Amino acid sequence: MAFSAIILTIGAAFLTTVALTVLTIVSATLLGVLLTIASILPVSPLQKTAAVYIQVVRNTPLTIVFFLVVFGLPQVGFVLPFFPFAWLALTLYTATFVAETLRSGVLSVAVGEVEAARALGLSWHQLLASLILPQAARSIVPPMTSNYIALLKNTSIASAFGVLEATGVMVEMVNQNSSYVIQIMILTAGIYLALSLGMGLLGDLIERKVRLTR
Amino acid sequence: MKQNALFDSPGPRGLRLIRIATLIWVLCLLLIGAYVVWRLDARGQLAPQKWLPFVTNIKLLKFLGDGLLQTLSASLVALVLSLLAGVVLAMGRALGLAWLSLVIGAYVQVFRGIPVLLNMLFLFLGVPLVLHLNISAYTVVVIALLLYNSAVIAEIMRAGIAALPAGQRSASLALGFSEFQTLRHVLVPQAIRLMIPALISQFIIIIKDSALGFIVGFHEMTAKAQNAALQLGNPLQTYIVIGVVYVAINLAVARMSHWIAHRKTHAASGH
Amino acid sequence: MHDIMIALRDVSKWYGDFQVLRNIDLQIGKGQVVVVCGPSGSGKSTLCRTINRLESIDKGTIEIAGQPLPCEGKALRDLRANVGMVFQSFNLFSHLTIIENVTLAPRKLRRSSKEEAHRHALQLLESVGIASQADKYPAQLSGGQQQRAAIARALAMRPQVILFDEPTSALDPEMVGEVLEVMTRLAEEGMTMLVVTHEMGFARRVADRILFMDEGEIVEDRNPNDFFNDPATDRARAFLSRIL
Numbered sequence: 001m002a003f004s005a006i007i008l009t010i011g012a013a014f015l016t017t018v019a020l021t022v023l024t025i026v027s028a029t030l031l032g033v034l035l036t037i038a039s040i041l042p043v044s045p046l047q048k049t050a051a052v053y054i055q056v057v058r059n060t061p062l063t064i065v066f067f068l069v070v071f072g073l074p075q076v077g078f079v080l081p082f083f084p085f086a087w088l089a090l091t092l093y094t095a096t097f098v099a100e101t102l103r104s105g106v107l108s109v110a111v112g113e114v115e116a117a118r119a120l121g122l123s124w125h126q127l128l129a130s131l132i133l134p135q136a137a138r139s140i141v142p143p144m145t146s147n148y149i150a151l152l153k154n155t156s157i158a159s160a161f162g163v164l165e166a167t168g169v170m171v172e173m174v175n176q177n178s179s180y181v182i183q184i185m186i187l188t189a190g191i192y193l194a195l196s197l198g199m200g201l202l203g204d205l206i207e208r209k210v211r212l213t214r
Numbered sequence: 215m216k217q218n219a220l221f222d223s224p225g226p227r228g229l230r231l232i233r234i235a236t237l238i239w240v241l242c243l244l245l246i247g248a249y250v251v252w253r254l255d256a257r258g259q260l261a262p263q264k265w266l267p268f269v270t271n272i273k274l275l276k277f278l279g280d281g282l283l284q285t286l287s288a289s290l291v292a293l294v295l296s297l298l299a300g301v302v303l304a305m306g307r308a309l310g311l312a313w314l315s316l317v318i319g320a321y322v323q324v325f326r327g328i329p330v331l332l333n334m335l336f337l338f339l340g341v342p343l344v345l346h347l348n349i350s351a352y353t354v355v356v357i358a359l360l361l362y363n364s365a366v367i368a369e370i371m372r373a374g375i376a377a378l379p380a381g382q383r384s385a386s387l388a389l390g391f392s393e394f395q396t397l398r399h400v401l402v403p404q405a406i407r408l409m410i411p412a413l414i415s416q417f418i419i420i421i422k423d424s425a426l427g428f429i430v431g432f433h434e435m436t437a438k439a440q441n442a443a444l445q446l447g448n449p450l451q452t453y454i455v456i457g458v459v460y461v462a463i464n465l466a467v468a469r470m471s472h473w474i475a476h477r478k479t480h481a482a483s484g485h
Numbered sequence: 486m487h488d489i490m491i492a493l494r495d496v497s498k499w500y501g502d503f504q505v506l507r508n509i510d511l512q513i514g515k516g517q518v519v520v521v522c523g524p525s526g527s528g529k530s531t532l533c534r535t536i537n538r539l540e541s542i543d544k545g546t547i548e549i550a551g552q553p554l555p556c557e558g559k560a561l562r563d564l565r566a567n568v569g570m571v572f573q574s575f576n577l578f579s580h581l582t583i584i585e586n587v588t589l590a591p592r593k594l595r596r597s598s599k600e601e602a603h604r605h606a607l608q609l610l611e612s613v614g615i616a617s618q619a620d621k622y623p624a625q626l627s628g629g630q631q632q633r634a635a636i637a638r639a640l641a642m643r644p645q646v647i648l649f650d651e652p653t654s655a656l657d658p659e660m661v662g663e664v665l666e667v668m669t670r671l672a673e674e675g676m677t678m679l680v681v682t683h684e685m686g687f688a689r690r691v692a693d694r695i696l697f698m699d700e701g702e703i704v705e706d707r708n709p710n711d712f713f714n715d716p717a718t719d720r721a722r723a724f725l726s727r728i729l
Contacts, residue, residue, distance in 0.1 A: 225556025
């Protein structure tokens with residue numbers, strides 16, 4: 001295979017990587033928000049459920065989460081193609097980190113300011129909108145960026161579970177064109193690096209725009 | 215802010231709402247649980263022969279136990295090597311030599327920016343093809359983990375050194391120590407103590423990443439699980455049991471981190 | 486028209502086994518300035534915070550302007566809008582400018598339009614002497630300026646009562662005076678005030694009554710001169726000898 005063809009093949013595979021990453025960013029953030037809300041509401045079983053879920057899943061290797069999704073869901077009646085399975089596994093895993101980040105963001109708001117807001121007569125949703133969200137949103141940008149970059153790198157695990165994303169295709173290319181092994185590896189690593197550095201820069205930009213002078 | 219500071223203590227209507235929400239949620243959990251149990255039972259997944267081997271089959275337990283030992287071994291070795299390398303890298307960067315800082319900075323950026331699995335695959339595929347050498351799966355996993363975690367720990371140590379009061383370095387230099395001696399005897403030991411929780415968290419990450427070893431043929435716990443599940447025909451049960459083991463190990467490591475932090479504060483206050 | 490602004494009857498509160506408020510009976514009339522003093526742990530802060538239900542009570546009743554204190558919901562929020570509070574650690578919203586701090590509640594609770602709230606806020610900031618700081622963030626102000634801003638924030642809702650929970654305890658000594666000056670002027674203008682404080686000079690000059698609390702009880706309830714010249718109880722005597 002000509003090297004230019006290899007470049008195109010790997011580049012195309014990165015589209016799958018990016019798609020998986022972007023989709024998971026959306027779904028994991030949504031699930032993470034739900035988990036955070038559950039862990040904050042004063043309903044004890046809800047808090048405990050969220051806490052157990054988060055503690056168990058974040059301490060499980062992502063590999064095992066993948067195995068459980070791929071082997072477990074069909075037994076409960078959900079059979080899906082490889083890509084949705086990977087998306088689900090990544091979502092369930094990443095959401096725990098998102099939830100922890102969001103929760104610490106909410107709890108980082110000074111208790112005195114919350115009391116002052118309540119003492120003024122603000123309702124709960126006014127408290128949330130005027131005090132908690134603005135402050136929490138600003139403090140969570142760097143850790144959330146880290147979470148999403150980790151997610152990008154974690155998509156590589158989907159290669160072991162049938163998804164033709166960048167890492168899986170790279171292995172295929174190396175096996176088919178062993179003379180180009182070094183170039184293929186450098187190319188793949190280079191694109192991952194570019195993507196993760198790009199996400200980091202984007203995060204820095206956003207953080208600088210919303211920075212708080214405390 | 216402590217969690218309960220977010221809400222007023224509930225009045226009668228609030229208590230009623232909480233009670234209703236509690237009821238609804240518990241009901242939901244029971245319904246979902248019942249559904250899952252029903253479906254699993256319909257497919258025979260609750261059959262004892264799928265679960266009993268984990269209690270009765272000694273061969274299986276030994277088999278998986280070997281895998282666990284491999285997991286812990288590779289993880290510990292990788293942790294120790296990464297700590298050493300990470301500290302050396304951080305010291306190198308803190309010396310203030312422009313070219314050295316650049317090289318180390320590049321190393322850190324590269325290995326934090328690419329997936330650990332890629333490291334493993336590079337070594338697994340690349341070493342035989344390019345260097346024409348045999349490399350054991352164990353070595354592949356340990357080196358791959360080392361490359362990634364040395365970069366992460368170098369960053370952790372950099373943050374730790376930067377968090378120390380500026381006076382530490384000034385005082386040490388004023389006493390006549392060189393930059394290197396300052397790092398070695400004054401800054402790094404303090405930074406390590408400061409960063410112990412972060413370092414222990416990194417150990418948990420290493421343990422989780424070791425599971426990737428199954429992809430490159432490393433016979434750690436996940437690979438053994440895959441093997442056993444194939445032979446015994448109970449993949450779901452096997453992965454659940456393995457998952458529980460991983461969670462238990464990681465929670466134990468996390469608990470140790472709390473204990474160390476607890477001891478530190480007591481030691482610091484002279485109790 | 487009620488003369489009694491705040492009425493506590495047989496109020497008790499426990500933290501687990503520890504009783505922090507014991508059978509408190511207290512009535513504060515309109516326009517009265519009541520100072521609460523006592524050793525730390527005497528429950529004076531808790532007492533202050535039960536009045537706008539930042540702390541709940543386990544026994545007894547609390548009435549504000551003749552109405553029982555609501556436990557929750559809109560009724561409680563309306564009451565809180567009518568009862569101002571100034572905290573020991575100022576608690577200004579760190580992500581908003583000073584003027585935004587002062588206008589937040591009036592705008593959100595739809596008491597005023599944006600322009601009206603802004604105008605009123607500037608007036609208040611002027612009256613406490615920090616109009617020039619209106620567009621700065623709390624972190625850029627000194628402690629004394631922050632507390633004066635906090636008082637302006639409380640005043641923006643035009644409350645009938647203001648609760649002060651150790652308003653000067655976190656201030657450097659040279660800034661205590663500027664805050665006490667504002668509070669003195671408020672008292673002279675007829676505001677009903679409950680002030681938990683150690684500032685005995687202020688108490689002597691401005692207060693109509695002094696409550697001495699110890700171990701959860703109101704031990705003495707006198708006018709300031711009588712209290713300072715001739716405390717009725719040994720506990721009060723011991724306390725005064727320690728701080729004066």
